[in-house]
Amino acid sequence: MSGDVKKVVLAYSGGLDTSIILRWLQDAYGCEIVTFTADLGQGEELEPARRKAEMMGIKEIFVDDLREEFVRDYVFPMFRANALYEGTYLLGTSIARPLIAKRQIEIAEQVGADAVAHGATGKGNDQVRFEIGYYALKPDIKVIAPWREWDLTSRSKLIEYAERHQIPVPKDKKGEAPFSQDANLLHVSSEGKILEDPWDEPDYGLILSRMVTPMDAPDVPTEITIDFEAGDPVAVNGEALSPAALLERLNELGGANGVGCVDIVENRFVGMKSRGVYETPGGTVLFHARRAMEGLTLDRGAMHLKDELMPRYAELIYNGFWFAPEREMLQAAIDRASRRVAGTVRLKLYKGNVIITGRQSPNSLYSEKIATFESDDGAYDQRDAEGFIKLNALRLRLERTSRDLDRL
Numbered sequence: 397m398s399g400d401v402k403k404v405v406l407a408y409s410g411g412l413d414t415s416i417i418l419r420w421l422q423d424a425y426g427c428e429i430v431t432f433t434a435d436l437g438q439g440e441e442l443e444p445a446r447r448k449a450e451m452m453g454i455k456e457i458f459v460d461d462l463r464e465e466f467v468r469d470y471v472f473p474m475f476r477a478n479a480l481y482e483g484t485y486l487l488g489t490s491i492a493r494p495l496i497a498k499r500q501i502e503i504a505e506q507v508g509a510d511a512v513a514h515g516a517t518g519k520g521n522d523q524v525r526f527e528i529g530y531y532a533l534k535p536d537i538k539v540i541a542p543w544r545e546w547d548l549t550s551r552s553k554l555i556e557y558a559e560r561h562q563i564p565v566p567k568d569k570k571g572e573a574p575f576s577q578d579a580n581l582l583h584v585s586s587e588g589k590i591l592e593d594p595w596d597e598p599d600y601g602l603i604l605s606r607m608v609t610p611m612d613a614p615d616v617p618t619e620i621t622i623d624f625e626a627g628d629p630v631a632v633n634g635e636a637l638s639p640a641a642l643l644e645r646l647n648e649l650g651g652a653n654g655v656g657c658v659d660i661v662e663n664r665f666v667g668m669k670s671r672g673v674y675e676t677p678g679g680t681v682l683f684h685a686r687r688a689m690e691g692l693t694l695d696r697g698a699m700h701l702k703d704e705l706m707p708r709y710a711e712l713i714y715n716g717f718w719f720a721p722e723r724e725m726l727q728a729a730i731d732r733a734s735r736r737v738a739g740t741v742r743l744k745l746y747k748g749n750v751i752i753t754g755r756q757s758p759n760s761l762y763s764e765k766i767a768t769f770e771s772d773d774g775a776y777d778q779r780d781a782e783g784f785i786k787l788n789a790l791r792l793r794l795e796r797t798s799r800d801l802d803r804l
Contacts, residue, residue, distance in 0.1 A: 403428040403509040404540060405500050407526070410445025414515045415563050416554055417542045418452055421513060425540070430456040432503050434496050437463045437581025437640065439606075448564075458503055462495060463581055467639035470495050470718075471582050473727060475682060476627045476734045477702065478690075479710040484660050486676045486683065487713050488583025493522060494718035497529025504537065511538035518544045521665050525716030532719035575603065581643055583676040594661050594671045606675045607651035610748030617746035618653055619753070622646075622685045624741070627734025629682060643678045650677030653745035665715045684750040685741040693736045693759045702733055 404421060408414045408431035421429055431449040435442050442459050449457045470491050481487055500512050512530055516522035523541055530537050548554050558565050575589045586603045590596070600609050623631035630636060632645050650656050656677035661669050690699060705726055712723045739757025743750055765775045 401425050401427045401511045401538060401540070403430065403507065404511040404513050405430045405432055405504045405507070405509045406513045407496055407500055407515065408433050408445060408449060409515070410442070410448050412554065412558060412563070412565060415448060415452070416548070416558055416561075417513065417515050418449070418454070419561050419563060420542055420546060420548075420557075421540065422453075424546070427511075429454055430458070430503065430507050430509060432458045432460070432500055434499060435459065435461045435463060436466050436492050436495070437644070438579040440579075452563075456507055460499060462499065463640040464638060466492065466495055467581060467643050471643065471679075472628045472639060473731070474713060475679070475686060476737075477706055477709045477726070477730045478683065478687060479706060479713060480683075481710045481714045482660070482662055484658050485662060485674065485714075486583065486679045487710060488580065488674060488676050488679065489578050489585050490521070490525065490714045490716075491582065491718075492580045493525035493716065494529045497526050498533060501530060501533045501537065504534070511540055513540035513542065516541065516543065519666065519668070521714070521716070524665055528716040529719060577605070579605070581640060581647070582679050583674055585672055585674050587670060587672040591671055591673060598659055598673050600657070600673075603673055604657065604675060606647060607656060607677045608654050609657070610654035613652070613654035613747045615747075617744040617751070618649060619742065619744050620649060620681075621740050621742045622682070623739070624686070624689050625738050627686070627731070627737040629685070643682070646678030646681045648678075649745060650681045650750075651675075654748040655745055655750055656680035657748075681743070681745065681750055684752065685743060686737070688741045688743075688752045688755050689737050689739055689757065692755050692762055693739065693757050694733060695761065698733045702730060705729070 404425065404427055406414065406418060406421065406429055408418060410433065418429060418431065421427065431445075431454050433442055433445045446457050446459050474487060474491050479487055481490070503509070504512055514523070514526045516526055518541070523543075527539050527541070530539055548557055555565055557563075575586045575591050577587075578585045584606050586598075591598060591603075620633055621631075622629050623634070628639075629642055629646075632642060632649075637645060656679065657673065657675050659671075659673050661671045664670055690702075694702070709723065709726045709730070712718070712720060712726070717723055736759045738759055739755060741752065742754035743752050745751075763775075765773075
């Protein structure tokens with residue numbers, strides 16, 4: 397393998413796995429290595445990753461704050477589609493991967509690297525998401541996926557390799573780690589180990605890091621308002637906030653009230669099923685608030701078409717096709733419909749629930765004069781419904797008559 401690659405950009409977290417990968421790349425490829433660490437709001441200090449890379453002899457180190465770009469250009473566009481994978485998953489990990497891939501390719505071009513590397517395993521979705529993103533942005537890039545190449549096939553072998561090369565091993569990784577976590581500003585995912593049996597109830601006291609359980613949430617609801625413009629949230633409780641700051645605020649409010657935890661078994665793109673516990677407090681609040689705003693402002697046909705397109709859109713993101721032309725086509729339609737989604741939603745957060753209590757919009761399509769059960773002063777002629785019903789029932793009446801004739 398030596399000589400095939402001259403310079404590689406590694407997506408580097410500073411954790412045990414990517415630190416081992418860094419050293420393994422030095423041994424296996426003998427190439428120059430550039431590390432890239434993305435701050436997507438994972439809630440941990442990233443400077444230790446820089447220091448660890450320096451200790452391992454890395455000269456070119458990138459630690460980039462991508463929080464605003466992540467929420468503005470990836471999370472918010474996805475939420476305009478009300479995207480849910482398999483009806484429950486708000487795609488918190490999936491939507492982070494294209495941005496990491498994009499920035500990694502930008503760095504590769506900036507430093508003249510001929511390869512990129514990631515730490516995703518050969519069993520998961522992330523390898524697909526990263527690599528499809530790489531190839532979409534730079535078709536001739538070489539991709540190194542150590543988990544598909546090396547012989548470090550167990551946790552014990554990884555730790556042995558780390559100790560042999562004097563790579564610090566966190567104490568909680570000495571034995572069997574209870575589960576693995578991935579975090580960004582949108583969500584925290586927990587998978588593996590103690591969560592692998594879908595019948596076993598999760599130990600939420602051990603797992604949850606961004607929220608309390610509904611059982612531990614306050615007995616008094618929290619009332620908030622969210623303002624929208626062109627489909628995106630712009631303010632909470634009347635305070636204008638940047639995209640990242642707004643999502644962080646909703647995380648705090650939702651998390652404190654036990655909102656946004658799901659325990660699901662999902663279908664991975666690579667073919668297997670997996671069980672995970674996902675915390676998405678702010679995203680869950682935003683999802684329900686957006687839906688309420690759409691209910692007031694979107695035409696029925698546009699809203700229903702969006703609902704039909706959503707599963708396909710969500711699957712594209714889950715499978716790693718953010719940069720695919722079909723996702724961009726769907727996004728254009730979704731963004732066009734979202735132009736009308738503006739106004740204010742009022743809601744209560746209470747013990748895991750998001751309760752919509754009011755909505756108003758300058759683009760409201762709701763007419764109290766027409767919808768009222770009181771006198772509408774002729775705004776709606778109820779006699780028109782008779783013809784409407786008969787025309788819609790005509791094909792059913794004809795079909796029934798034909799069946800009756802067939803029996804004669």
